[in-house]
């Protein structure tokens with residue numbers, strides 16, 4: 001049984017509580033295997049060979065290997081349609097067209113996600129494959145692709161045109177192979193993964209498919225050397241301090257929002273954060289004021305807080321709020337010392353906090369059939385990968401206990417989120433075949449028609 005194989009000898013030799021957990025787990029897995037015989041079996045080491053040698057799957061794998069030129073051309077088309085977060089609609093229209101060509105019924109939901117369903121044998125069990133439509137680049141960015149054989153360069157060429165074109169290629173390969181799956185497959189090009197998009201596309205998909213959702217595979221970027229199976233939690237906040245403002249000479253003594261924020265930040269950046277679980281902070285933007293000889297009436301910072309633990313993130317956010325409050329109190333005290341007391345509202349500062357984004361944490365169990373499926377695909381294809389933690393579309397399902405991973409779609413890339421982003425398609429078929437085998441590993445092939 002795969003539960004024994006997956007856990008391996010080190011965990012089996014551990015103390016008895018582990019053994020009890022293992023027995024419980026195996027019990028659950030036996031139940032799962034009864035419910036989805038093809039699916040659970042796909043995690044078994046012997047099954048990936050069986051899967052890949054099925055003539056339908058072999059045809060699909062072969063199609064992916066032989067149509068890399070088409071995939072490369074479509075990647076260029078996708079990249080050259082600008083898609084900043086919140087402005088993804090033109091690119092969504094093109095993805096809709098590409099997915100319709102795969103014989104799929106395609107629709108767009110009310111946040112702008114393009115969704116193509118491929119019904120399986122078992123109603124009510126869905127494997128969702130996604131790639132985000134949006135890029136970090138603002139409107140007006142030159143997205144013309146410069147191409148030299150397999151190498152392409154343009155903002156967004158890899159993140160996430162690689163994922164988007166793989167979504168279409170895999171859907172098309174399933175059609176070319178005339179593959180029918182046990183579970184229903186849903187291919188979605190989703191909005192709002194980057195920046196202040198706050199994963200709104202993925203949130204909507206998870207909300208819509210609800211408890212039918214068994215597995216989520218998010219395709220993001222190029223590389224095949226990792227499996228993102230744990231989500232880093234993040235909170236992004238904007239904090240403004242507002243004050244009366246005034247003349248630098250004649251109103252000296254009035255509390256200054258920039259001084260207050262500076263005092264607060266000087267405290268906050270000294271906060272000690274945990275390295276295990278890893279926790280980080282970044283003050284990424286600061287603005288305020290109008291001229292050198294004016295006391296500003298406003299100062300604003302944008303702060304990104306991240307942690308592998310929600311609890312650590314709570315502490316860090318509390319520390320940020322306390323530090324800024326202390327900075328404001330200190331500046332007000334200084335104003336009072338300068339004789340501003342009693343001249344309210346001139347002596348007043350106000351803090352405003354706006355949440356820009358929240359990404360919850362979560363982690364895929366080591367015993368997940370989805371993890372087993374991607375590892376089996378890797379073993380079969382001779383690919384080496386490691387497990388990693390990141391902040392991706394997979395955050396949302398992982399935080400809700402839905403099995404999810406984020407993987408790259410093949411080839412090599414660099415310069416993500418910069419104007420010099422590049423992509424090299426050499427060997428990309430490996431990434432495409434890896435997605436197909438992982439997907440079929442969990443979705444299962446339809447039971448062979450009776451003869």
Ligand SMILES: [Zn+2]
Nearest residue numbers: 159160220221
């Ligand atoms: Zn991305």
